Amino acid sequence: MIPVTHYLALAAILFVIGTCGVILQRNVLTMFMCIELMLNAVNLTFITFSRFLNQLDGQIFVLFVMTVAAAEAAVGLALIVILSRRADSLDVDQANTMKW
């Protein structure tokens, strides 16, 4: 029987890795993927507590998080397409002006 702490620790580690990626990476696409990674780590926590507390509500929340992640991916990738069209680069350090 695996203690619930192991699942939570794994989720925390994945979340921290995702955070490091968002801060370290310069490529907008990879940063965005790291955000998805963080969302996934949170999902793992939800499922673990759903199991631990013996209630299904956590799984419902995971479904909502996944839906929001899909919507976020659509809008975010649209923004990235605009950014690369305007700045001709995917480097976030290049995108340092408020207005073109």
Next chain:
Amino acid sequence: MEYFVFYGLATVAVTAALVVVLMNRAIYSALALIVCFGAVAGLFFQLGAQFVAAVQIILYAGAIMVLFLFAIMLLDPQSEKLSPDRLKQVPFLALPCAAFLAFVLVQMTFQWSAGTSAPSVVQTSGSLQMDGNTESLARLLFRDYLLPFEITSILILSAVLGAVVLTRRPE
């Protein structure tokens, strides 16, 4: 057996996550992220959330990552090295991250070792709530969470409209 599955999947997930963060090419990151999602889906399955595991594979690995791969192929990002001025920030990054991780681990260890042993992920058999199947999940989603579910459709509609409007080329 259970331990082998858990630690195997956990190792795969953490390794793939590290590959996502450390790779220079976005395409490698995307492929590693698919592996990571697959491993986490296996963990969901182990936790008795079969439907969510299937949705994870279909939605994340199927839909979202295909969208990412489209964007990568379309934009063709050149390999961006981790720049030196970014690497200079590593100490400032490592400190809060390590503090957060240490806080979480210590909290969990002490809180649950003080009383009884750490609670295991319970294996319930007879509970109607927790059979993890699609039927009870659907009953909960379409009865108790009907309003949030409907609002989600509005969210998706506005996201689709937003994506279309944003990427439209100006005439």
